[in-house]
Amino acid sequence: MKANSFYLAAALALSAIALPAYAQHSMTPEQKAEAAAKKAEAEAAAAAAAAPAEPVASGDVDTSERTIWDGVFTAAQAEAGKALYTTNCQTCHGATGRGGPGGPAITGAFFNKNWVDSSVLDFYTFAHTQMPPGKAGTIGNEQDYVNIVAYVLEMHGADPGASEMVYNEDQLGNIFIVKKP
Numbered sequence: 001m002k003a004n005s006f007y008l009a010a011a012l013a014l015s016a017i018a019l020p021a022y023a024q025h026s027m028t029p030e031q032k033a034e035a036a037a038k039k040a041e042a043e044a045a046a047a048a049a050a051a052p053a054e055p056v057a058s059g060d061v062d063t064s065e066r067t068i069w070d071g072v073f074t075a076a077q078a079e080a081g082k083a084l085y086t087t088n089c090q091t092c093h094g095a096t097g098r099g100g101p102g103g104p105a106i107t108g109a110f111f112n113k114n115w116v117d118s119s120v121l122d123f124y125t126f127a128h129t130q131m132p133p134g135k136a137g138t139i140g141n142e143q144d145y146v147n148i149v150a151y152v153l154e155m156h157g158a159d160p161g162a163s164e165m166v167y168n169e170d171q172l173g174n175i176f177i178v179k180k181p
């Protein structure tokens with residue numbers, strides 16, 4: 001009787017040790033894929049954050065005074081920004097930028113209220129230095145954030161144009177946010 005309970009205790013102890021290893025191997029293919037995707041995402045974010053964009057030289061770009069309604073970004077860059085927005089911003093700000101349970105609207109009337117008479121540089125700087133909360137600036141480099149801003153402007157109703165909006169403070173600082181004419 002005494003020997004039996006010893007073996008029982010030993011067997012229980014062994015199974016307790018073995019369980020975590022067994023549990024790891026019992027991850028479903030979906031769980032494994034999810035874990036791998038999370039790891040890849042974290043690595044991509046780290047790599048992107050580690051490779052800041054060089055500002056584009058002012059001599060190479062349009063730095064004239066414009067507004068967000070002058071076709072100041074390209075459709076292609078808004079598309080690139082959309083992919084990043086969908087992954088990193090949409091959960092809080094909504095699929096159309098009209099806000100959600102986790103964050104305010106960043107388009108429409110709310111955007112007008114907070115940002116009219118500011119420059120795109122101000123808006124970009126806020127996004128780059130504050131968003132997403134707790135991991136600001138980590139989802140890509142400066143140009144990636146400029147592309148997200150292009151997509152936000154598109155969601156707000158601005159049409160794309162022929163030339164790209166780039167990471168250049170003279171350019172971004174001279175594009176003004178005004179109400180739709």
Ligand code: HEC
Nearest residue numbers: 088089092102103104105106111114126127131132133148
């Ligand atoms: C976890 C939720 C969350 C995520 C994800 C998130 N935000 Fe926000 N965002 C907020 C909250 C909350 C505020 C309001 C607080 C503040 O202004 O600091 C805000 C404010 C903003 C504002 C200012 C709005 C205004 O007019 O006051 C901008 C612009 C913005 N976010 C852009 C972004 C972008 C771009 C991303 C993706 C890179 C992003 N946010 C991701 C929660 C989030």
